Amino acid sequence: xxxxxxxxxxxxxxxxxxxxxxxxxxxxxxxxxxxxxxxxxxxxxxxxxxxxxxxxxxxxxxxxxxxxxxxxxxxxxxxxxxxxxxxxxxxxxxxxxxxxxxxxxxxxxxxxxxxxxxxxxxxxxxxxxxxxxxxxxxxxxxxxxxxxxxxxxxxxxxxxxxxxxxxxxxxxxxxxxxxxxxxxxxxxxxxxxxxxxxxxxxxxxxxxxxxxxxxxxxxxxxxxxxxxxxxxxxxxxxxxxxxxxxxxxxxxxxxxxxxxxxxxxxxxxxxxxxxxxxxxxxxxxxxxxxxxxxxxxxxxxxxxxxxxxxxxxxxxxxxxxxxxxxxxxxxxxxxxxxxxxxxxxxxxxxxxxxxxxxxxxxxxxxxxxxxxxxxxxxxxxxxxxxxxxxxxxxxxxxxxxxxxxxxxxxxxxxxxxxxxxxxxxxxx
Amino acid sequence: xxxxxxxxxxxxxxxxxxxxxxxxxxxxxxxxxxxxxxxxxxxxxxxxxxxxxxxxxxxxxxxxxxxxxxxxxxxxxxxxxxxxxxxxxxxxxxxxxxxxxxxxxxxxxxxxxxxxxxxxxxxxxxxxxxxxxxxxxxxxxxxxxxxxxxxxxxxxxxxxxxxxxxxxxxxxxxxxxxxxxxxxxxxxxxxxxxxxxxxxxxxxxxxxxxxxxxxxxxxxxxxxxxxxxxxxxxxxxxxxxxxxxxxxxxxxxxxxxxxxxxxxxxxxxxxxxxxxxxxxxxxxxxxxxxxxxxxxxxxxxxxxxxxxxxxxxxxxxxxxxxxxxxxxxxxxxxxxxxxxxxxxxxxxxxxxxxxxxxxxxxxxxxxxxxxxxxxxxxxxxxxxxxxxxxxxxxxxxxxxxxxxxxxxxxxxxxxxxxxxxxxxxxxx
Numbered sequence: 014x015x016x017x018x019x020x021x022x023x024x025x026x027x028x029x030x031x032x033x034x035x036x037x038x039x040x041x042x043x044x045x046x047x048x049x050x051x052x053x054x055x056x057x058x059x060x061x062x063x064x065x066x067x068x069x070x071x072x073x074x075x076x077x078x079x080x081x082x083x084x085x086x087x088x089x090x091x092x093x094x095x096x097x098x099x100x101x102x103x104x105x106x107x108x109x110x111x112x113x114x115x116x117x118x119x120x121x122x123x124x125x126x127x128x129x130x131x132x133x134x135x136x137x138x139x140x141x142x143x144x145x146x147x148x149x150x151x152x153x154x155x156x157x158x159x160x161x162x163x164x165x166x167x168x169x170x171x172x173x174x175x176x177x178x179x180x181x182x183x184x185x186x187x188x189x190x191x192x193x194x195x196x197x198x199x200x201x202x203x204x205x206x207x208x209x210x211x212x213x214x215x216x217x218x219x220x221x222x223x224x225x226x227x228x229x230x231x232x233x234x235x236x237x238x239x240x241x242x243x244x245x246x247x248x249x250x251x252x253x254x255x256x257x258x259x260x261x262x263x264x265x266x267x268x269x270x271x272x273x274x275x276x277x278x279x280x281x282x283x284x285x286x287x288x289x290x291x292x293x294x295x296x297x298x299x300x301x302x303x304x305x306x307x308x309x310x311x312x313x314x315x316x317x318x319x320x321x322x323x324x325x326x327x328x329x330x331x332x333x334x335x336x337x338x339x340x341x342x343x344x345x346x347x348x349x350x351x352x353x354x355x356x357x358x359x360x361x362x363x364x365x366x367x368x369x370x371x372x373x374x375x376x377x378x379x380x381x382x383x384x385x386x387x388x389x390x391x392x393x394x395x396x397x398x399x400x401x402x403x404x405x406x407x408x409x410x411x412x413x414x415x416x417x418x419x420x421x422x423x424x425x426x427x428x429x430x431x432x433x434x435x436x437x438x439x440x441x
Numbered sequence: 442x443x444x445x446x447x448x449x450x451x452x453x454x455x456x457x458x459x460x461x462x463x464x465x466x467x468x469x470x471x472x473x474x475x476x477x478x479x480x481x482x483x484x485x486x487x488x489x490x491x492x493x494x495x496x497x498x499x500x501x502x503x504x505x506x507x508x509x510x511x512x513x514x515x516x517x518x519x520x521x522x523x524x525x526x527x528x529x530x531x532x533x534x535x536x537x538x539x540x541x542x543x544x545x546x547x548x549x550x551x552x553x554x555x556x557x558x559x560x561x562x563x564x565x566x567x568x569x570x571x572x573x574x575x576x577x578x579x580x581x582x583x584x585x586x587x588x589x590x591x592x593x594x595x596x597x598x599x600x601x602x603x604x605x606x607x608x609x610x611x612x613x614x615x616x617x618x619x620x621x622x623x624x625x626x627x628x629x630x631x632x633x634x635x636x637x638x639x640x641x642x643x644x645x646x647x648x649x650x651x652x653x654x655x656x657x658x659x660x661x662x663x664x665x666x667x668x669x670x671x672x673x674x675x676x677x678x679x680x681x682x683x684x685x686x687x688x689x690x691x692x693x694x695x696x697x698x699x700x701x702x703x704x705x706x707x708x709x710x711x712x713x714x715x716x717x718x719x720x721x722x723x724x725x726x727x728x729x730x731x732x733x734x735x736x737x738x739x740x741x742x743x744x745x746x747x748x749x750x751x752x753x754x755x756x757x758x759x760x761x762x763x764x765x766x767x768x769x770x771x772x773x774x775x776x777x778x779x780x781x782x783x784x785x786x787x788x789x790x791x792x793x794x795x796x797x798x799x800x801x802x803x804x805x806x807x808x809x810x811x812x813x814x815x816x817x818x819x820x821x822x823x824x825x826x827x828x829x830x831x832x833x834x835x836x837x838x839x840x841x842x843x844x845x846x847x848x849x850x851x852x853x854x855x856x857x858x859x860x861x862x863x864x865x866x867x868x869x
Contacts, residue, residue: 031733035591035733039591039592039593042593043590043591045658045771045775046590046658046770046771047590048772144588150733150734150735150737151737152583152584152587152588152589152737155580155583155584155587155588156580156583156584156588159580159583159587159755159758159759159762159764160572160580160583160584160752160755161580161751161755162471162474162475162754162755162758162759163463163467163471163750163751163753163754163755163757163758164467164751164754165467165470230473288716288719288740291716291719303751304747305459305463305578305747305748305750305751305754306578306741306742306747306748306751306752307578307741307742307745307747307748308741308742309578309579309580309739309740309741310738310739310740310741311737311738311739311740312716312737312738312739312740313734313735313736313737313738314734314735314736317735319732319733319734319735320733320734320735322591322733323589323591323592323731323733323734324588324734325591326590326591326592326733327587327588327589327590327591329591330587330590330591331587331590334587334766335763335765336587336764336766337763338762338764342474343473343474344476347473
């Protein structure tokens with residue numbers, strides 16, 4: 014006789030429907046692999062009657078996800094509604110309190126409330142997992158928590174928002190500007206309801222904060238992630254970076270330094286020939302570095318029905334197989350609150366300035382940089398059909414506070430037009 | 442009070458020393474992650490007195506790995522000796538019989554005897570794991586068995602022998618021939634004691650057979666892997682493939698077809714712009730494809746002390762954490778003996794022929810191909826300083842039996858010099 018694992022699924026959007034489809038289509042395969050029948054007892058969603066292309070009539074129904082979470086006929090609550098607060102949080106808390114295991118795809122919920130939810134789950138002796146919350150179908154939570162368990166992690170980096178990478182690579186491929194591609198993404202349905210979650214780096218920042226907590230044994234701390242979106246990146250930046258052998262990516266980096274935990278989700282230049290530099294379109298890539306393993310690179314679809322549902326099923330199958338790990342890889346009570354690094358570690362930077370066409374303008378800028386201890390590796394001045402002169406500077410390795418001081422001092426020179434753009438060059 | 446997991450480690454070569462170093466250096470981290478103290482009770486190796494750069498004096502010693510495997514003071518036997526038979530097999534069997542969990546890096550042992558060992562382990566209710574046996578530090582066994590557990594796997598492919606990839610990419614980079622680079626690999630210590638394990642594709646074939654068993658729920662069947670080494674690849678092949686936008690890789694492919702399980706480890710052409718095409722040097726890359734997840738690509742060091750030891754530690758930590766899975770992901774008794782596919786699935790092929798400089802030679806070759814139902818996509822005839830004319834042909838999608846029939850019929854034309862080379866073009 015085969016045991017049964019009974020699910021309650023809250024949320025029948027793209028991911029929820031994908032999960033239902035896999036459970037219906039691959040029932041026998043899932044049983045062969047886990048030793049359990051995986052069944053859906055009941056579901057919850059905004060509208061009961063909507064045609065979702067999948068038959069859910071035989072499952073129980075709850076209008077209220079909290080009521081679903083505590084039903085006696087479910088063993089596991091699968092939270093696929095999204096949102097960092099409101100029903101997703103209430104239902105997750107209710108499920109834990111009722112002794113149910115929880116699987117979620119909700120990066121915002123975990124990034125903002127992961128520590129308290131993990132504590133609650135461990136106190137109640139249930140399992141809370143979220144493979145689908147980071148990088149879609151790529152099993153990166155598992156690779157980091159389990160596959161690299163013997164490593165002191167030295168750095169986690171990656172492109173974790175497919176929409177941003179689509180915009181940046183399409184700008185280069187088509188010669189269109191940021192605004193045109195942003196609008197195209199809206200038409201294609203690639204943007205979150207609040208597009209700033211995508212292009213502002215917030216969504217990817219949530220993911221990075223989760224990986225950092227696992228990697229470094231620290232409490233998840235999304236507020237400490239330095240965020241910068243891609244809105245200020247121009248086609249010129251992409252082309253000039255390309256001239257120098259770089260690509261521009263919205264890159265997440267987390268590393269533990271002597272000055273504390275560094276977490277950044279910002280546009281960076283990476284070598285064009287590196288795996289990250291070669292990443293085109295909406296694909297995600299995560300780079301994990303450990304003291305023994307060196308560098309591991311994982312690549313795959315970061316979103317979409319099938320890939321995200323695949324990751325949800327990974328967690329469901331793990332729990333069905335008896336694989337039960339603490340939410341962040343070690344008991345939540347042991348996780349340390351890491352001091353955030355006061356500034357990003359030193360790196361070379363790409364600077365784009367527009368100079369007024371005045372005698373000595375460039376010399377004034379160079380003086381400000383020099384006064385702040387910044388040495389220049391390369392500089393290019395471009396043709397200027399009008400009065401303003403675009404100038405591109407690549408610095409040698411520079412401390413971020415020095416760079417910030419220089420940027421703050423530039424307006425007083427009177428030769429700089431508009432806001433300078435400073436992008437970090439990351440050696441990854 | 443923390444539980445202790447007591448190891449017996451057999452084999453103190455590169456990998457064994459790497460494992461000892463991690464356990465010594467990261468003791469506290471391993472305990473934080475697993476909840477257990479991981480300790481080495483005893484070791485075994487060929488020579489007790491050799492200086493290995495790591496202090497093993499405090500561990501018990503056994504000359505005989507079988508005696509180590511059954512010691513009362515070990516919970517887990519870590520087999521890092523290598524070899525498909527002899528002491529590695531005897532000690533693994535003894536450990537299982539004595540109720541010890543086993544972690545091994547031994548691809549040959551598992552590829553040839555994995556089924557019987559898995560049956561024995563499951564009968565004895567112990568766990569037998571081997572993450573380090575495939576693709577070094579890349580957690581590919583875990584990704585396939587657990588991370589993609591919700592997928593029907595459609596194809597597994599990869600470059601899994603770093604030495605072969607080093608030779609092929611260095612041929613292109615330096616313009617040296619195969620023999621010169623083979624000798625260089627010998628000097629650098631990149632070759633197995635029997636180099637045919639590397640350049641003949643056997644080592645990589647072992648790895649492919651293990652992945653196929655997990656992917657398709659079939660009994661591991663190394664004998665059914667179609668093997669072809671890289672010895673016949675010339676610099677000309679690499680350059681001509683490059684002209685057409687391809688790279689040559691020793692590529693493993695496993696897929697379930699209507700005609701049975703197809704397993705190949707052969708030199709193939711892959712698109713130069715694909716992740717596999719871009720893979721340089723000794724790095725490994727595995728591509729996993731599933732019906733829901735699409736394509737996942739994993740990249741990392743396939744060999745070496747740190748990466749391989751990292752993979753061994755992944756298994757040790759899993760077992761310390763209570764993660765216990767059947768050897769091939771589902772109970773060994775359920776695994777089916779898959780009928781091997783009678784031939785590789787249809788694909789385009791690259792053919793390299795040398796024609797005698799006779800009137801009508803090319804027409805005769807084209808006729809033989811046409812008579813066997815093979816249509817030509819592209820053909821190039823190269824300059825010929827001497828009497829023999831190198832000709833390169835790319836076919837449209839061709840059934841392998843048709844190709845074999847054509848290749849068998851070519852000598853009778855009297856216009857072909859030497860042995861034609863046929864390389865599959867894999868769309869991956």
